[in-house]
Amino acid sequence: MATIVLGAATSHGPMLALPAKFWVERAQDEMKSDARMMNTLDGRRLTYAELYRERGDRHRDDIDLATFEKKEALCRSALDRLRADIEAARPDVILLIGNDQNELFAENNVPSLAVFHGDAITTHPRDTSRMPEWRVRVTRDYGMDWPRSYPVDRKMAEYLVGGLMDAGFDVSALGSVPEPEKLGLGHAHGYVLERFFDGSPPPVVPVFINTFTPLHPMRPGRCLALGRVLRQLVEADGTSRRVAIIASGGLSHFICEEEFDREFLALIAAQDWDALAAIPEAKLSAGTSENRSWLVLAGAMHGRALVWQDYVPIPRTPAGSGQGMGWSVWS
Template sequence: MAEIVLGIGTSHSPLLAIEPGLWAERAKDDYRKQELYLADGRVVSYDRLAEETGGRHARVATPENFDKQALRAQQALDRVARAIAEAELDALVIIGDDQEELFSKAHLPAFAVFNGPELVTHPKNELNPNLPGWYKEANKGYKMDTVHRHPAAAGLADGLIEGLIEAGVDVSVAGEVLDPHKAGFGHAYGFVIDRLCGDRRIPILPIMLNTYFPPNVPRPGRCYDIGEVIGRVLTALPGDERVGIVASGGLTHFAVDEDLDRRVIRALEAGDADTLRALPPLGLRSGNSEILNWVMAAGALTGLTVTDSEYIPVHRTPAGTGIGLAFLVWQPA
């Protein structure tokens, strides 16, 4: 039978794909934001958030601190990449969210599995030559600067899809990228391949979870339940594949909520399914919603233990906009 031998949780923020000298450039967009989704369910403008926080994060929103945080983040990513290399994987499941890269408003499934022979990325830089410099640099780290191709674990995906259906999870299926210049794989998958897999051509099994776009966003409890089914199905498949599972995205952004981030991380470390299932949906909107990818992964990784955990709350403006960067590794006990 296949064996799940590794779990990974990783942020995929642009900050991780650009030099820290560009973090302040990225932050300029925050000052113009009119809709920042908070963990308490409210939606506020940047100016309103600045009023509420009193600009108390100005002391950490500095180039010097950005350099220190970037170093910590890259060191954490190095450890995650090393764990992947040492696991000698035959396939890597990536649970991510599509943000109108492969899917669109024409068809946006709540939950889908890709069973095609290769991932093909959507080349945003080629299609949008006037993007800001930091954005173009980030897209290189997402493999979205031009069209990139990477092998997929099609056979494993078919087995997973059949097992999900048998277990009562009516999953959607995508099997081909017809024209990557119109639609293709995006940041949640390209970042993992580029930064964590490196030169290793590990076949990828992409799982697409709609975390971002109401009304068909699955609730946390359902995400955890489906994760449990994913774990059971994969470990019941014939063969001796060594499989890893990655949750890509998060944690809270674009307004950092350290309390929510730390609550999620504690639950992941403790295997606290009740807390993960009970996370408030109103607090998991916009960037915060990518926490659902971690909830689903946690359901699939119940047989493993967290062996490495790093959390870096990046407040890139005085008001506290930014992202809670997080990196976790699960391994057999």
């Protein structure tokens, strides 16, 4: 049977692709925006101005460049440690779980669950000609500056599609990216393939769960169940392949909610399935919705030993918009 040699979850926020000096520029852009991107844990969407009126400048002492540089170093250390763990595990295939934000899927067709089974998958490039430098850097680190292709383990992907259907999961099967300039692989998957594999990973099986699009994001309990089924299928596939399962996304954003993040990580470590399944939908909105990828992985790692966790809260504005950066690794 195939062996799961590693389970790992990682944040993929833009600040992980940027030197700390650019965090200041990112924050300035955010404070000038009138978009309702600030998602509270009770499900509301606020502009930055509204967030500031509600929370004030409680993080004014956390947003100087020296603090940012210290946190950048902490993030880089965690990412380097995770990369070393992946390399030591020597996986033959990567089962990569992430979300999509109008990259591979358009608003007229967004599946709740999908698996890509073509021979290769290509990223959806962005026009960087008018982007500020910080966005250009992030686009490059997401593998979305030009159409980049990555090999897919087609045999395993098709096996998983059939197995998920047998297990009661209605899964969309994607076979090609005909026009990556219009739609293609996005940031959640591209970040992992570039940051940890320098764009040359072993064959990958891209798994997509809807988190951002309203009405039908996968519920927390269903995410856990999906993870358990994926593990059963991998371990029963009849090959000797070494499989790493990697989840990409989270933690809290576009408001950094440190207390919520630490509680979530503690529940993951304790494998408290009932509490994880009971997380209210309102708390998993906008960027924080990506925590669902972690839940899928946690389900797959049921009973496995958690090797390490790390967490770096990064409020980047006085009112606390920003992100919680986290990592969890299982043997």
